[in-house]
Every structure is written in C-alpha cells, then in structure tokens.
Amino acid sequence: MIRDLLPARADYDLRPRSVLADLVAGLTVGVVALPLALAFGVSSGVGAAAGLVTAVVAGIVAAVFGGSGLQVSGPTGAMAVVLAPVVATHGLGSVALVTVIAGVVVIAAGALRLGRIVTYIPWPVVEGFTLGIACIIFLQQVPAAVGVSATAGGNTAVAAARAVADAASGAGAATVWTLGVVAVVALVMLTLPRLSGLIPASLVAVALVTVLAEALHAPLPRIGALPDSLPLPVLPSASAGALRELGGAALAVAALAAIESLLSARVAASMSTTDSLYHPDRELVGQGLASVASGLFGGMPATGAIARTAVNVRSGARTRLAAVVHAVVILAVIALATGPVSRIPLAALAGVLMVTAFRMIPGRTVATVVRASRSTATTFVVTAVITVAFDLIEAVEIGVLVAAFFALRAVARAAGVHREPLPGHAQPGDEHVALFRLEGAMFFGASDRVLTQVAQDSIRDGVRVVVLRLSGLRMVDATGAKALGDLVHELERRGVTVLVKGVQPGHVGLLRNVGVLDELRDERHLFETLEDAVEHARSHVRRSERGQDVPQLRGLR
Structure with missing residues (x-):
C-alpha cells in the first residue's frame, strides 16, 4: 500500500x-x-x-x-x-x-x-x-593539512x-x-x-x-563568504x-x-x-x-x-x-x-x-x-x-x-555423499546393493563431485542395485537435478537398477520437471521408507541371481 x-x-x-x-x-x-x-x-x-x-x-x-x-x-x-x-x-x-x-x-x-x-x-x-x-x-584531507593545493580528480x-x-x-x-x-x-x-x-x-x-x-x-x-539565507529553488536544466x-x-x-x-x-x-x-x-x-x-x-x-x-x-x-x-x-x-x-x-x-x-x-x-x-x-x-x-x-x-564465492564454496563442501551399510542383519547378495546417503545441497557447485563419486563407486564395485537416500538434501537446484537425472540414466544404461528413497515434497516438482523420475526403470522405484527400498533391492538381487524376472514392485507412485 x-x-x-x-x-x-x-x-x-x-x-x-x-x-x-x-x-x-x-x-x-x-x-x-x-x-x-x-x-x-x-x-x-x-x-x-x-x-x-x-x-x-x-x-x-x-x-x-x-x-x-x-x-x-x-x-x-x-x-x-x-x-x-x-x-x-x-x-x-x-x-x-x-x-x-x-x-x-x-x-x-x-x-x-x-x-x-x-x-x-x-x-x-x-x-x-x-x-x-x-x-x-x-587521504582527501592530506593536501589541505600540509598546505598544498591538490589536483582535482x-x-x-x-x-x-x-x-x-x-x-x-x-x-x-x-x-x-x-x-x-x-x-x-x-x-x-x-x-x-x-x-x-x-x-x-x-x-x-x-x-x-x-x-x-x-x-x-x-x-x-578560510571558508569564505556564505549566504545568510537559503537560496530559492531552481529546477536544473536537463x-x-x-x-x-x-x-x-x-x-x-x-x-x-x-x-x-x-x-x-x-x-x-x-x-x-x-x-x-x-x-x-x-x-x-x-x-x-x-x-x-x-x-x-x-x-x-x-x-x-x-x-x-x-x-x-x-x-x-x-x-x-x-x-x-x-x-x-x-x-x-x-x-x-x-x-x-x-x-x-x-x-x-x-x-x-x-x-x-x-x-x-x-x-x-x-x-x-x-x-x-x-x-x-x-x-x-x-x-x-x-x-x-x-x-x-x-x-x-x-x-x-x-x-558469495566463499559462501557457495562452503555450501559445496557441506554437500556430500556417504555409502552406508544396509540396515538389519546381513544377507547373501548384500554386496551387490549399494546404499548412498546424499546430504546438504545438490546445486551447480557440488553436484558433479558428489554424483561422480556415486557413479564411480557403483561401477567399480559391480553393484546391481543402487539405493539413493535423498531425505538429507536440503536444497536442489536445476543443475543438481539435471546431474541426478544423468546419474540415474548412466547407471540404468549399465544395467544397474536405481531406487530413490525420501524425496522431499518441495523437490518432487523440480525432479519431475527436469526428468529425473522419468529416468527410473519404473515409476514405482520411488520409495518413502528405507525398509521398503532395501527389501526390494535385496529381492531384486536374489531373483536376478536365479535368472527370474523381477516381480511387481511395492513402492509409492
């Protein structure tokens, strides 16, 4: 107003x-x-x-x-x-x-x-x-202080x-x-x-x-003559x-x-x-x-x-x-x-x-x-x-x-990825499942470093299923979402199934608009709980070892 x-x-x-x-x-x-x-x-x-x-x-x-x-x-x-x-x-x-x-x-x-x-x-x-x-x-007062006329400009x-x-x-x-x-x-x-x-x-x-x-x-x-009243207002020529x-x-x-x-x-x-x-x-x-x-x-x-x-x-x-x-x-x-x-x-x-x-x-x-x-x-x-x-x-x-550069560098350093052990008792085939927890900010200053580490670890260790925990991500920008989509695409292209857990509600629209969710092998590879995601990953590994098709997934649309 x-x-x-x-x-x-x-x-x-x-x-x-x-x-x-x-x-x-x-x-x-x-x-x-x-x-x-x-x-x-x-x-x-x-x-x-x-x-x-x-x-x-x-x-x-x-x-x-x-x-x-x-x-x-x-x-x-x-x-x-x-x-x-x-x-x-x-x-x-x-x-x-x-x-x-x-x-x-x-x-x-x-x-x-x-x-x-x-x-x-x-x-x-x-x-x-x-x-x-x-x-x-x-410094401006130095010439007057030493009695020397300063050159203008x-x-x-x-x-x-x-x-x-x-x-x-x-x-x-x-x-x-x-x-x-x-x-x-x-x-x-x-x-x-x-x-x-x-x-x-x-x-x-x-x-x-x-x-x-x-x-x-x-x-x-000295200062010199000063007016003894305010001058009349005059509009400057322009x-x-x-x-x-x-x-x-x-x-x-x-x-x-x-x-x-x-x-x-x-x-x-x-x-x-x-x-x-x-x-x-x-x-x-x-x-x-x-x-x-x-x-x-x-x-x-x-x-x-x-x-x-x-x-x-x-x-x-x-x-x-x-x-x-x-x-x-x-x-x-x-x-x-x-x-x-x-x-x-x-x-x-x-x-x-x-x-x-x-x-x-x-x-x-x-x-x-x-x-x-x-x-x-x-x-x-x-x-x-x-x-x-x-x-x-x-x-x-x-x-x-x-x-801003130092602030972005600090945020980028705070962004990280950690490979975690699977929850619960160890089961046969767990060596073929990799669980990664992403945290901090997934933005243009950190996404390449973080996601490259995920890809390298997954390919090097020969895993068959990668579970990405995204609940620790506080901020995702378009560059980070695009890099995440590229990671999913590359892993799926190499035959590695990617499961995504814990996407925050505020990030769903961006990930969907950029195409991250479209890169998943099935739209039901999006999970809310870690237990459901890990259970499906283990089931996928067991069935793939027996040469059977993977059944319908228990996930959330």
Whole structure:
C-alpha cells in the first residue's frame, strides 16, 4: 500500500517529556553536524554553503518522509568521496542535475519495494566499505593539512602522496600553519571527550583554532563568504546530452545513497531502546525526496549519516522531531552567524574530517573481522582495497561477489555423499546393493563431485542395485537435478537398477520437471521408507541371481 510510504500522525509523540527529549537531542546533533556539514561540502568540491544547504533541506525532508524515526540525514563522507570526481570531471554545474536524478532513482527504488536489498550485503563487505571510506576521507584531507593545493580528480592515495612530497620539498610557513591547526583540532577532539562527553568537541576545536587564527592573523585559507539565507529553488536544466553524460554518475550516487541510508537506519534501530523498527522502503522514498529537494536548493546528494544518527540516539531522541530540530539549528546558524563561520580555516575542517575518519575505524571491529575466518578476512580486505584504489560501488559489487564465492564454496563442501551399510542383519547378495546417503545441497557447485563419486563407486564395485537416500538434501537446484537425472540414466544404461528413497515434497516438482523420475526403470522405484527400498533391492538381487524376472514392485507412485 502507498499509505505506508507516507508520513503519519504516529510518527510523533507530542507529550511534553518526549518533545523535550527531542529538542535536546536535536540541539546536540545540530551542534555536532555543523562542522561536518561544512567539511563535507568543501571536501566534495561543491563548497561549504552547499553542505549547509544539504544539512538543512535534506535533513528536514528526510526526517519527515523517511522510514526511520531516529535517522539524521545530510552530507556524508561517503557521498563526498563519490561526488568529488563528478565535480572534477563534469564541473560544479552538474551537481544539481546529478542530485535530482539520483533522488528520483532512489524514490523509484522505494516505490518498487527494494528496501530489503541491504540485507543481502554481507557484514565483512559493510566493514570493508566503511574502512575504505574512512581511508579515502583521511587521504582527501592530506593536501589541505600540509598546505598544498591538490589536483582535482585522480586517485586519492596518489594525490595525498604527491602533496606530502611537495610539502616536504618546499616546506614553508603555510605548511607549518596548516599542520599546527590540524594538530590542535585533533588534540582537542581526542582529549575533550575524555573530560566530558556532553561537550561538542569538534565545534569547540573549530572555534578555538578560528579565534587563534584571527588573533594571530594567520595566513590560512578560510571558508569564505556564505549566504545568510537559503537560496530559492531552481529546477536544473536537463538536456538529452546531459542526461546521457551524467546518467552513470547519478546511478552511482543513487546506489550509494540507498545503501548508506539503509545501513544507517538499521544501525539506529539496533541502538535504540524506544524505536527498534524502521520501514526500509519508506526510508528510500524519504531519502530520494531529500536529495531531490537538496538539488533544487543548490545542495548535494544526501544520505543517512551513521555518526550523527548515533549521536541522536545516544542523546535520547524519541521521534523524528529531533532530526527536524537538528536542521533548524543549522538554519539558525545560516541566518545569524555566517560572518564568524566564514572565517573558519579550511585546515580546521581538514582536521575535523581526519579525526572523524580515524573514529570510523574501530580497532576491535577490524580485529574481529580478521579473526573470524580466512574467507571473512579476505572479503573485508578486498572490499577495502578496491574502495580506496578504484570505485566505491564496484567495491560493494566485488565484495558481495567474493563473499558469495566463499559462501557457495562452503555450501559445496557441506554437500556430500556417504555409502552406508544396509540396515538389519546381513544377507547373501548384500554386496551387490549399494546404499548412498546424499546430504546438504545438490546445486551447480557440488553436484558433479558428489554424483561422480556415486557413479564411480557403483561401477567399480559391480553393484546391481543402487539405493539413493535423498531425505538429507536440503536444497536442489536445476543443475543438481539435471546431474541426478544423468546419474540415474548412466547407471540404468549399465544395467544397474536405481531406487530413490525420501524425496522431499518441495523437490518432487523440480525432479519431475527436469526428468529425473522419468529416468527410473519404473515409476514405482520411488520409495518413502528405507525398509521398503532395501527389501526390494535385496529381492531384486536374489531373483536376478536365479535368472527370474523381477516381480511387481511395492513402492509409492
């Protein structure tokens, strides 16, 4: 139903106690989000003003229309990483169109009920992606930290290495000043939380270095002029050529916005003790609308922000009113304090993002992933390396493929065949009957190995009857069913009678459609109990040794 994708009265709790909790949480998140909005706007290449606009416009729209009551949305590091090469390649004028197109795509994904897709992303892929994003955010700030202008575009790690080399070869006053600002910001952000968790360390750090820079007349690049109000919405021009040129970038932005927002909403639900539910499809619709609105107002694509969402939950937020308040706080800054904000050194924002990136990599989580298993560690490392070296979306895709490969290999290894002794007392002729128990999954990754073993053992030992126990098979795909049919055909062609026992009801249709049951010598060679199958196998061997015809079989159709 469309109704479950739209806002409702139940989204809010207007009791005084809940409203007060949301106001406090929203104020806290707004103070924390302000320097991040500025920093991500600058690092993406669209500018600090666009970061502020995104935090306000997208923050309100996503809060009202999104599927999580505790999610805080706005500009994020991952989006800045994706957007930077788009700006470098297509220019600043392309951002609005990319943002709007990406938002429409995300809305469509929500309307098509694709929100559950995030559940198919394995844990090591998520952690590897997060590590890669953190590394890119840190590396992006290296040129600003050492006082060197970075070349737009190109690999982030290479650009950072070149910036360090250039700074080392010609270190001057600019490098000393920028490194000093970064060091002070990092020191404040890392030590202040140990004294009090209630103080917004990033805001205090930025304010402190701004005051010092002004007092000392430091020769540092500043943010520059900012608007003192929100711009009027403007519909970006969209020609056929522009759509073709920017379509790929918009799809990449949309994919990242959907994945990051759903992951953040899931994290918020797991952290909350008051609101542990979220609607993934509505979340996509809300985030898509937020990006469309942000693009119309000159902002950048928005996503759910995991760090700010976590602050919101820990600050006691009850409903989505807290996220709305966070956006209003930033709007108040735009209206009342753009003058002081414009004097913030860019190196201060670089320091904030460096510390933020460092905090995105919890050592305990990395150690847990690496120790879990070789396959988990490999998936984690591959995803992280591809994220840093190549592309974010490709990193997720390849990470999922690597995880799927290891999962299929594990399932294939779990699939097996075991030759078992016949039940009951041994009887003459039992050496001519082979009982095989198939278990696990009979699918394309395991069927050939398993069924080849059955065929080889049967032919080598000269058996006359093969009993296949299929009750242990948990999954059979078309390839496995086809291989099973080929096995029955080959054994029957060699004069070996095949009896099948214990086909699960869910597998009967597939085995019949693929033709496995048609390969049996008689349709009554399908048994429900092992006793009936073994009794007939022994009877068949006795009669064949006396040269008599095999009587009618006691089986189940």
